[in-house]
Amino acid sequence: MKIGKELAELTAGIDALYRNTPRSDGFLDKEGLIPVAMATVEPAPLRDYAEARARLEALQARLPTESERALRADYVGEMIDSLLALVTTFEEKPISFADRVARQIRVPTQLVPDSELEGYRTTIREKLDELGYSGGSLTDDFNRWEAQARVPVNSVLEVLRTLISEGRNRVTATMYPMAHEWMEPEGVSAVPFSAYCDYATGQASVMLVCIAHLLRHRTPGIGTYIALVAFGVAMLGQFMVIGSNWAVLVGALEYDIYYALASYALLCTVFSGTVWNLGFAMMTIDGLQQRLRHLSETDELTGLANRRAFRRRLESVHRHSAEEGEGYSVVLIDLNDFKPLNDRLGHAAGDEALVGFARLLRSSVRSTDTVARLGGDEFCILLPGTNADEANRIAASVRKRVEATPIVLSGRTVTLSASIGVATEGEARAVGADLVSMADRRLYRDKAKHKAAFAISLQQAAPAS
Numbered sequence: 001m002k003i004g005k006e007l008a009e010l011t012a013g014i015d016a017l018y019r020n021t022p023r024s025d026g027f028l029d030k031e032g033l034i035p036v037a038m039a040t041v042e043p044a045p046l047r048d049y050a051e052a053r054a055r056l057e058a059l060q061a062r063l064p065t066e067s068e069r070a071l072r073a074d075y076v077g078e079m080i081d082s083l084l085a086l087v088t089t090f091e092e093k094p095i096s097f098a099d100r101v102a103r104q105i106r107v108p109t110q111l112v113p114d115s116e117l118e119g120y121r122t123t124i125r126e127k128l129d130e131l132g133y134s135g136g137s138l139t140d141d142f143n144r145w146e147a148q149a150r151v152p153v154n155s156v157l158e159v160l161r162t163l164i165s166e167g168r169n170r171v172t173a174t175m176y177p178m179a180h181e182w183m184e185p186e187g188v189s190a191v192p193f194s195a196y197c198d199y200a201t202g203q204a205s206v207m208l209v210c211i212a213h214l215l216r217h218r219t220p221g222i223g224t225y226i227a228l229v230a231f232g233v234a235m236l237g238q239f240m241v242i243g244s245n246w247a248v249l250v251g252a253l254e255y256d257i258y259y260a261l262a263s264y265a266l267l268c269t270v271f272s273g274t275v276w277n278l279g280f281a282m283m284t285i286d287g288l289q290q291r292l293r294h295l296s297e298t299d300e301l302t303g304l305a306n307r308r309a310f311r312r313r314l315e316s317v318h319r320h321s322a323e324e325g326e327g328y329s330v331v332l333i334d335l336n337d338f339k340p341l342n343d344r345l346g347h348a349a350g351d352e353a354l355v356g357f358a359r360l361l362r363s364s365v366r367s368t369d370t371v372a373r374l375g376g377d378e379f380c381i382l383l384p385g386t387n388a389d390e391a392n393r394i395a396a397s398v399r400k401r402v403e404a405t406p407i408v409l410s411g412r413t414v415t416l417s418a419s420i421g422v423a424t425e426g427e428a429r430a431v432g433a434d435l436v437s438m439a440d441r442r443l444y445r446d447k448a449k450h451k452a453a454f455a456i457s458l459q460q461a462a463p464a465s
Helices: 003-019 049-066 073-092 097-104 114-130 137-149 153-163 170-175 194-217 222-249 255-297 307-324 338-345 347-364 388-404 433-449
Strands: 328-335 370-375 378-384 407-409 412-415 418-424 457-460
Touching (some): 003 049, 307 378, 307 433, 338 347, 338 412, 347 370, 347 378, 347 388, 347 407
Antiparallel strands (some): 328 418, 412 457
16 A cells, blocks of 8 residues: 555544544544544544554554655655654643654645634644643643744644645645655645635726726726726636636646646736736826816806817817818807896896806707807807808807796896807908907997897796696
């Protein structure tokens, strides 16, 4: 029988002897003496601890002759020594158990979850206490052991759990410089790097939710694109982890490739987190810039574009017109007798009138047109892709709708009127700001022409039915 398999069976037999309940699944029971996950190991039949010690000594004697493949025989030998110390402890129950085992076990530390390690520590202490330890000396021994050996007892137990397994764990053989014959790949009890998978999945999910939320509330910027790159890298790491784990479980992937992919998956996880932080910072900056731009280009009272935004839009339309050969027009609108309205009903009512008038203008034009408040009671409409006839028709429609739509202010129904000036690109070679000046002159001519007809109609608002 191979040394590794016999050693596993002896370990399971010692556990069964302790509990006096032989089991085929070894240490899978959480209440076992040592929390070692034995994979379907048949316990060796043992009458007592003396027989267990004798068989371990015989196994120890065979070790040099059966390890003929330049293997790390001393590693298995140290494990046998540790079990001998354990069996001797069962017979003699000395208080110095921890120190004796510390001198026998010299194994590297394996990373496992903290919660699992704490469970191992608790279980081994409880079970050893049942053997006769009392008063707290066991805790002192364990603390002294850890201080001297610099290897936590829970890490030692975890390494034993991995090495003593019928699954013939080649993953462990890859992690540690050994290749015992009992670790050939008849079965795989690999421990997938599921922690990376869980972290990558959670990280990618949070990234996706944040990106979706940001895209709903603002225009994508450079920070959004950086965050999308981070999300893509996180998803790459996630799929790499899932795919390689499945490939290992079905035996379609070599372990050197498996661990190389594990390194890349961890790198993807760390890199995506770093890039995400950069992208999120950029998204925050983009959001602040968009907010500042909105505040600097929006009229606070009416929500329309202000003079700055109108000038920028006019320059853009002018450039497009020069490239495509399309005309554009500017319509200036000024409320008639607005100052008497302010004086009579108050400034609050005047503000309401401006807001209502802005709402009328916005609903009277096309979605491609720009409505702006230039200041006071002066408004402007930029009409891209229009000639003089179309611009005059739109202006007449706006005037008609304003005069036909009363506004309720301070309990009174107010009917407004407006003077309008229209100028179209190309007239008298006027473009850009010159076009606005031409429209302004025509507005004042229109105001002078109809001055005698100006009047604000005030009526008591009808009670709501």
